[in-house]
Amino acid sequence: MKNEIDFLLHLADNALIIGHRNSEWCGHGPILEQDIAITNIALDYIGQARNFYQHAAELINQQPTNISVTLTGNDMVLPATEDSLAYLRDVREFKNLLITEIPNGDWAQTTLRLFLLSTFQLQLFTQLLQHSDTQVAAIAEKSIKEVSYHLKWSQDWVLRLGDGTEESKQRMQTAIENIWAYTGELFIQPEFATAACLNYSAIQTAWNQKVSAVFEEAGLSIPPKTFVQKGGANGMHTEHLGYILAEMQYLQRAYPNSEW
């Protein structure tokens, strides 16, 4: 059960952190319609995070107390809730992929990151439809509808910017170089990802096909083999995550035990 709970926290943390990053654009987007789109995408991700956290909390609370505490983190108050899991764990307890936490950069980097991540998520969630826990399968089913749109939207931007102007092509190519080192981590199966339905090498094959096809159409090139930055699933993060959590968790930390 510990593995399933950790895996749920991994999925929830991915959604929460990418949702947080995308929400930073709200009110500052380059085009009003796109400001609405990215805010809506952020909202989808916060919704996914809530579904995964709620289910994780449910499972945690079914465990004997001594086990629940180690599952939730050092000084957590039980029972666990979606908010205690999001707001009261620290950097080393977060299990999100590094690609979700790196800064937004410009519009090219933001949309490229979403394209690379949602291509991965679509494959992953499709496998989760077969998960033996029907609640996980149900959340995956709902999330697939959203992620398919995120993928379409971000793919359109990769094409538009890759094949737009000289400047946009250059910016997209720079974004690829900035982000590429964080893509290898997508295919490293975390120790706790033990569900029978999972097959990370199949995800990688499908991801490679999709990304190569879109890059080719956009006239973008994949960088030569780069070093893979990894560790997010084990709580080894970039320095960026601490600032995200400091901002996100500030009210819960400054005014403990309050209802909002």
Next chain:
Amino acid sequence: MEQNLEKIFQDKIDREVRIEPKDWMPEKYRQTLIRQISQHAHSEIIGMLPEGNWITRAPSLRRKAILLAKVQDEAGHGLYLYSAAETLGISRDQMYDQLHTGKAKYSSIFNYPSLSWADMGVVGWLVDGAAIMNQVPLCRSSFGPYARAMVRVCKEESFHQRQGFEILYVLSKGTEAQRKMAQDAINRWWWPSLMMFGPKDDESPNTIQSMKWKIKRFSNDELRQKFVDVCAEQVKVLGFTLPDNDLKWNEERGHYDFGAINWDEFWQVVQGNGPCNKERLDARKKAWEEGAWVRDAALAYANKKAKQKQAAA
């Protein structure tokens, strides 16, 4: 000829027939509407900033989701208001330009800072509340596209106001620190909210003509009084107070009396000297300027695709 058209136009208005974009209208009517609708659209867009300021810091996932949805609604309002204004022969880019150069105004309320989470409650309750008071009559505006846009805007604003009140209600039942946070937010936003109804009637130069054209249905002071009467009762439910020692029920008038508004502050903020005027405008200009290459690329790509399609046909 012109006189005749003007008479037909005014007759229509008097009979409550909506004016549509292709109908003849006096140039001054068109200009007044462009000014008012674009100012309203700009207010929605600038208004995203003080609330957007708290999205990444919302205290629970539920609050975060609601706030995201709310700010997204404001962007949507901006979008259909810009579209309504475009039917009068001005482009969105021209309107942006007027905003960025300071030629067009937006609601001064958004030039105040959002300093605590309780501000999200107060902005919903008082700021959106005042906006609704102003906007419900606009659903009957004589100009069709504006009136229709306002029907939807008002529905959503009424949800915003309730969620704001609910934030404050939860804070009012919370810890001492939360209650203090909420009372402080009410104290800071109350007077600026009253200023949202605009200058006093005898100093509002556009009111008479706008009422004759049924762009406006009630005067600034009428709406302000109505707002005070509602809020003075609602604040009791919260167990907080409004920061006005002169606020008291006047049996004879059937309304609450209230203290004097600091009109000097109002005009200072209108003229650009509010606490956040520069920041708000700079944020919008930055988004616009830094987005130029994105818009250029999108346009270049669309043109390329259109050409390819043409060649293939």
